[in-house]
Amino acid sequence: MTDPGPPPNAAAVMEGVNEALQGIELEPHETSEVMGFANRELPHLHTPEDSYFVLGSYRDRYLRRLRIVQNELDKRLGTYPFLMADLPELDIDRLPVFRIRFVLLATHADTIVAVYEQDAGGEVTELGKISTTPYFGSSYVLPRDYAWMTERNFDTEADVIAAAATIYFNDDLDEPTTEDELDSLVATAHENDISLTTSEIIDRLQSREDGKHAPVSYSWVHLNEFRLFELHDRCFAWSNPDDLRDAVDEVP
Structure with a gap:
């Protein structure tokens, strides 16, 4: 990894936090914790390397697929693929810290790559976020067993x-x-x-x-979101780990 560049200014960080929390005012120690996270992690997203924010389930068997994606992206020259799970937590009990971390990381990452194998869990929330502005334009989805039946x-x-x-x-x-x-x-x-x-x-x-031989079954909401990405050439289906590696190759 190349040397991190300067972090975004405090005003930009707090603007993102304000958006994530819908205007909730932070207490002084919360502001300090957020700025500490930003100063540690965001500079890695401001280097000449291409950063990839990998999303998906952290449950054991699903996490293995996220690692496949991360490893495939890491094989490319000049890349920094990462999972939120590998980064430090925010030590703030009062606030929904996932929202803060997600907004800061997704805003500053070059590309978001999301892997789907189920229609439950936190991935549902993530899909809703990346399918809208400002994240849609930099996001790609890799849903297992997805097919729009035409x-x-x-x-x-x-x-x-x-x-x-x-x-x-x-x-x-x-x-x-x-x-x-x-x-x-x-x-x-x-x-x-x-x-x-x-x-x-x-x-x-x-x-x-x-x-588990049965194919993944997605809700109609999921299928419609995947179809939106597909129409923009940013949805790549897969069925087994080899297919997943091929799908990652399609991500710029």
Whole structure:
């Protein structure tokens, strides 16, 4: 990492905090704690390196995927990928410190990369924040098993696998119907120049990790937010860790 540059001025920091807290006035020791955090962490986001703020769940098996994203970004020259979990907490009991830390880090990071595998947890709040101004323009989402169900949307193998998962693991479909639906999906994929066979798709679905074969199910709200990012070419779906690494490659 290159030497940190000067931190943003105190007025800019406090303006961000005021926005995060909707105008709640800080007590003197709270101001000191916030400024200490800003002086320690924000200079790392003001260097010639490209900074990446990686968002997602910190639960054990999900955290492993965040580390994959962080490691892939770290392989690039001149980058500083980081997770909020790796930074010091704010020692302030009275205030919602997540909001303060998020606003300060998201405002000063060059790029935000968010990984999704569920429609619950703190990621819901983060998705709501990054899908609006001022963070939308610098944000990318990587949702597992996401597919907007239109034929023209099958642009990659990951799109096809995500759509296939909703068919293959659907308990309401009998085996012949499942095969017919997968064959139809493969035909559509071929029309989009994606060379996958039904047997290849089944093999990949059966080898999903974690022993949890069912695809991720998202709320309609999540799907609409992902679609917004997709229409702006900033949503990259994935199904397994290798797909996730490929998705990270799509992030500038």
